[in-house]
Amino acid sequence: MVVKKLTLENFRNYEHETFEFSEGLNILTGKNAQGKTNCAEAVFYLCTGAPLRIRHDRQLIRSGAEFARISAETEGRYGKVSLAAVIFETKRELYVNGNKLSRSVDFLGNMRSVFFSPGELRLIQDGPEERRRFLNLSISQTSRDYCTALVRYRRILDQRNNLLKEHDVSLIAETLPVWDEQLAQYAARIAVRRREFLSSLSVLAADIHAELTDGAEHLLLSPDREYRGEEGEVAERLLKELKGSRERDIRLGFTSVGPHRDDIRITIDGTDARGYASQGQARTAALSMKLAEVEIFRKLSGEPPVLVLDDVLSELDLPRRKKLLGHVAGVQCILTCTHAERVLSGAEGKKIRIQGGKIVRGTGV
Ligand SMILES: Nc1ncnc2c1ncn2[C@@H]1O[C@H](COP(=O)(O)OP(=O)(O)O)[C@@H](O)[C@H]1O
Numbered sequence: 001m002v003v004k005k006l007t008l009e010n011f012r013n014y015e016h017e018t019f020e021f022s023e024g025l026n027i028l029t030g031k032n033a034q035g036k037t038n039c040a041e042a043v044f045y046l047c048t049g050a051p052l053r054i055r056h057d058r059q060l061i062r063s064g065a066e067f068a069r070i071s072a073e074t075e076g077r078y079g080k081v082s083l084a085a086v087i088f089e090t091k092r093e094l095y096v097n098g099n100k101l102s103r104s105v106d107f108l109g110n111m112r113s114v115f116f117s118p119g120e121l122r123l124i125q126d127g128p129e130e131r132r133r134f135l136n137l138s139i140s141q142t143s144r145d146y147c148t149a150l151v152r153y154r155r156i157l158d159q160r161n162n163l164l165k166e167h168d169v170s171l172i173a174e175t176l177p178v179w180d181e182q183l184a185q186y187a188a189r190i191a192v193r194r195r196e197f198l199s200s201l202s203v204l205a206a207d208i209h210a211e212l213t214d215g216a217e218h219l220l221l222s223p224d225r226e227y228r229g230e231e232g233e234v235a236e237r238l239l240k241e242l243k244g245s246r247e248r249d250i251r252l253g254f255t256s257v258g259p260h261r262d263d264i265r266i267t268i269d270g271t272d273a274r275g276y277a278s279q280g281q282a283r284t285a286a287l288s289m290k291l292a293e294v295e296i297f298r299k300l301s302g303e304p305p306v307l308v309l310d311d312v313l314s315e316l317d318l319p320r321r322k323k324l325l326g327h328v329a330g331v332q333c334i335l336t337c338t339h340a341e342r343v344l345s346g347a348e349g350k351k352i353r354i355q356g357g358k359i360v361r362g363t364g365v
């Protein structure tokens with residue numbers, strides 16, 4: 001699947017601009033703070049329905065405007081699909097081929113992307129939240145079922161957590177079993193999907209990491225807790241755990257077991273990468289995970305996703321840069337950098353120069 005055209009209206013620092021992308025490498029250049037990442041973020045938004053690093057959609061709306069609009073024309077194995085997201089301060093409208101969707105989950109899977117930026121180092125170095133976010137966004141792009149389970153799980157979890165803070169003991173005793181039953185069902189679905197995803201990701205990431213390091217390092221990704229068996233069995237066991245942790249949860253005021261607490265263990269040559277990997281090792285490990293994600297999307301959907309490489313090339317040494325660009329041959333790539341000449345080592349691509357939220361046209365790059 002490729003994105004042919006992307007139009008941004010009142011999105012971040014763009015007033016109105018249309019990008020026409022090639023099916024191969026697209027190179028967005030420009031000085032800092034001109035709108036390169038903003039463009040990359042718009043692509044990400046159309047794939048996930050989620051803003052990149054912020055909690056609220058409203059930051060995406062150009063200052064002074066009432067709403068933002070991102071629209072794209074894509075082409076893939078099922079033909080041409082047009083997508084649009086209209087972002088208001090407190091709501092969003094999503095469109096596929098001009099039809100407004102009533103459920104936002106139906107927006108997922110029309111376009112897929114893998115996003116890699118220097119911030120992705122957090123995947124290796126930060127706490128479990130970053131890795132759960134990675135799993136959630138990645139699996140949601142290939143499974144609406146996962147996304148639905150996740151939304152419902154979070155809703156019930158919130159309700160359970162609110163209940164745990166209640167002072168009315170009989171209300172807790174009466175209602176908790178109802179929440180626990182439902183929570184365990186969705187938790188099991190999430191856990192099993194994550195287990196499947198992670199086992200594919202681990203194999204692919206290990207291969208890619210070995211390639212990027214010329215066989216010098218072994219990367220291993222594994223769940224920090226195992227959920228064995230089928231979804232039904234996992235649900236039963238989780239229900240038991242929830243029951244077992246009720247008293248503790250009431251004391252703590254929150255739910256202490258379940259997939260919202262899980263993590264991915266990442267080791268390089270047997271050593272925990274978090275806290276021990278050097279900056280360079282962490283960067284390569286994060287890149288390996290992201291390229292593995294490209295392969296998973298390709299495998300699951302029969303076509304590669306759009307790969308967005310935001311400002312990462314300059315941080316990799318020349319051999320890795322070459323390997324990366326070689327690896328993604330045949331994948332549509334949107335790459336941003338400040339100095340195209342310096343980082344591209346001769347790679348050919350469509351160059352688009354951006355200045356102040358506008359494409360600079362007609363001057364050559
Ligand atoms: N909602 C918004 N309205 C107007 N400008 C914005 C908005 N959000 C971000 N910007 C501007 O976008 C610019 C940053 O763009 P960005 O894409 O991150 O730059 P870069 O080219 O360095 O990747 C900043 O000047 C910032 O002020």
Ligand SMILES: [Mg+2]
Pocket residue numbers: 033036037038310311
């Ligand atoms: Mg940027």
